[in-house]
Amino acid sequence: MSPDLSASGIAAGVGAGRLSAAEVLETRLARIRELDPRIRAFLKVHEDSARCRARALDERRAAGGRLGRLAGVPIALKDNIHARGWETTCGSKILQGFRAPFDSEVVERLMREDAVLVGKTNLDEFAMGSSTENSAFFPTANPWDLDRVPGGSSGGSAAAVASGMVPAALGSDTGGSVRQPAGFCGVVGVKPTYGLVSRRGLVAFASSLDQIGPLTATVEDAALMLSVAGGHDPKDSTSSPRPLPDYAGSLSGGVRGLRIGLPREYFTGGAHPETEKLVREGVASLERLGASVVEVSLPHTKHAISAYYVIAPCEASSNLARFDGVRYGVRARGGLSLEEDYAVARGSGFGPEVKRRVMLGTYALSAGYYDAYYGRAQKARALIRRDFEDVFGKVDVLATPTSPATAFRFNEKAEPMAMYLADIFTITANLAGIPGISVPCGLTQGLPVGLQFLADSFREDLLFRSAAALERERPFPVFPFAEGAGQGPRHEPA
Amino acid sequence: MGISIDIVRKVARLARLTLTADEAALYQSQLGTVLDHMADLSSVDAAGLAGTLAAPVPADVLREDSPEPFEAREELLANAPEREGSYFKVRKVL
Incomplete structure (x- = not known):
């Protein structure tokens, strides 16, 4: 079986009895054994518990049981999300020995749909960072170039998906921590609307900004993961009671008549010319399919x-x-x-x-x-939110680069302020509470470039519609280490 | 703008962080740079914004305060660095 099979493909196959969850898992575990010594995406692989789970699913299927929407799909969790009985380290030494005494709501939801959790992935300590270099344990490498960072803070989850170790992972996004590593690693990453996914069992970093989101190889898989992970949780007071729409149905919607805005402030020389060119080409391909494209302004950016x-x-x-x-x-x-x-x-x-x-x-x-900083920052936040409210009266989605440039080298951004500026295109969505998705839109010098779509609150359906159309039009780059890709990493680790 | 080493020490005390002399000097310089960048906030023109500072989700989400037993009491206590029976053990504070 090819390790490139998608989460949706695995779930359909295992659900129908054409694939065995145990075999699917072994393929991925073999890949982890082969590649992870070099990439170091995982802090901990729970092979035994995953094997037990996969075997139980196969037995249930064989006994005539019906399996859920993630039947047999191997999934990795960023290590700030609790799975009962497993260590949660948050990439920090301060939590040494801590074992989660309960499952996070997202884990309960994945398990109800018969997923197989394989382990916990590396992150910047307490999700603070944009490179995964701030992990207290070790840095993770970018599968496209092992001398470069995978982005962060969900760098382990992004690298695990980009190298085919798992078809899907969960991360958390406080200022871009799902979308930026997704962009750097050439995978799909979603930051849902604030309140769409429960945060019970996510270790809190910045509670008015944090959201859990999926990282996957395809847009269809991102929609599937979000449709399972999202939904109301009475035990998270910020969780929205609104029912989830049918994300899978939005994938085939196409972009004819869709109004795409290009925010001027995101295209004014802040991004690398090659990144900007690929993003503009991606948008142009949607324009050829019948979308209209207009320049807009978000003046408080x-x-x-x-x-x-x-x-x-x-x-x-x-x-x-x-x-x-x-x-x-x-x-x-x-x-x-x-x-x-x-x-x-x-x-x-x-x-x-x-x-x-x-x-x-x-x-x-x-x-x-307090007034000079926190008070004023809250006012700036309100103005940024109002910018988006105004602009979503005129357009359906916004298209921007996910990051100003492609993955940088280890230690390249040693000054904190230089690292903070790398988040410039992603943090606005967290401040405004709106959803965003990063999708691959091409390679420059062998490294992936992410295109970010943003939409109004609870309009993830528009993100999936746009992203799926782009994926059909400009097929995503083949992952490094993929069978038949003929390309390994460009460099061996130092 | 920059901040003094005394301010760095005071903030570290408030944040309950012991810092080495090297760390204090490093944070003095780095926090100074970051706070300089934030000077742009002084130009935020928030006239007419009153009332739009609402949280991104509605706050009327109270539920019944009905207690439920927590099934993993022992797992929770097992995380304690020091315990006595079903209590977390701390230093004498009085």
Whole structure:
């Protein structure tokens, strides 16, 4: 069996008894054994539990049972999403030894549809970063070029899908952490509308921005994953009660009559010329299919980076206050007081980027600075949201580059501000709460370029319609390491 | 703009983070750069924005406060670095 089989293909095959879940799993596990020593997408592969699960599904099918919509599909989870009994590390030393005492809502939903969870993927510590270099354990390599980063913070999930180790994975997106690595690795990544997917069991980073989303090899698989993962959860107060539309049905909708906006502020020299060219070519191909394309303006985009890097660290400084070494993690001893014990545990347990953001957030929320930073950032956020409300009165979707350039080299962005600026095209969707998707739109110098579509809240159907049309028109690049692709990595790791 | 090393120390205390001298100096420089970038927020013109600062999802999502037993009590407690029976053990604070 080819490892390039999609999640939808596997689910149909296993559901109909044409494929065995156990065989599907073994193919993927063999691929993980072959490739992951070089790519290092996984923090932990749970082979035994996955095998047990796959065997049980095959037995249920053989006994005449009907299987769910993800029958036998091997899926990887970003390691900030809880699966009961498995460690959740968040890519941090501070959670050493922590085992999740419950399943996240998304895991419950995947399991109800008979998925097979294979393991936990690498990430920037507590999802803070854009390269997966901030993992406390090791960096993950980009399957297209092992000297480059896979993006982040869901870099492990993106690399696992791009190298065919799994057909689908979940990540989390606070400022682009699903879409940017999807773009860098040439896969599809969705950041759903705020409230569409439950976050119960996702370790909180910035609660007004975080969303869980799928990473897959095809648009159809992204729609399938979201249709399973999304939906109301009474145990997440930010979860929307709105019923999910039929995403699969929107795939064949086509783009005739669709109004596509190109936001001027995303095409003014911020992106690499080659990236911009491929994005424009992708949009032009949809125009030839009958979409109309107009230039639009989102005038407050200029405040997005500042607003985001105030709001996200403020929320993080509050959310991460719970890591004190009392109920889980590493206990510090020997300080003069309980407070000193906390400070020692946190000072040694958190990595540099997490400490930087906790400091930044604490500073911005402290007496005397609150209005200048947090207050103003919230106003900028409201203006950014209003920009989108205005523009979605005129167009159905927006098309932009996912990132200003292709995957960068390890250590290339050592200065925090340089790394933060890499998020410029993705953070606005989180600030506004709207959904976005990154789809591959070509290769430049052997590296994938992502095209991002944005739509109004709860209009993921328009994202899938646009992305599926682009996929048909400009077939996605063949993955590195694919059978018959004739191309391995361009470089061996240093 | 830049921030002083005293401010860095004070913020670290508020955030319950012990920092080495090298870390404090590094964060002083890096946070200064980031805060300089954020100077653009002072030009945000928010006139006429009152009332549009609503959260992205409606806040009227209260449900019945009906208690349910948590089945994995032992798994939860097993994560504690130190415990005594079914209690998390902490230092004496009084």
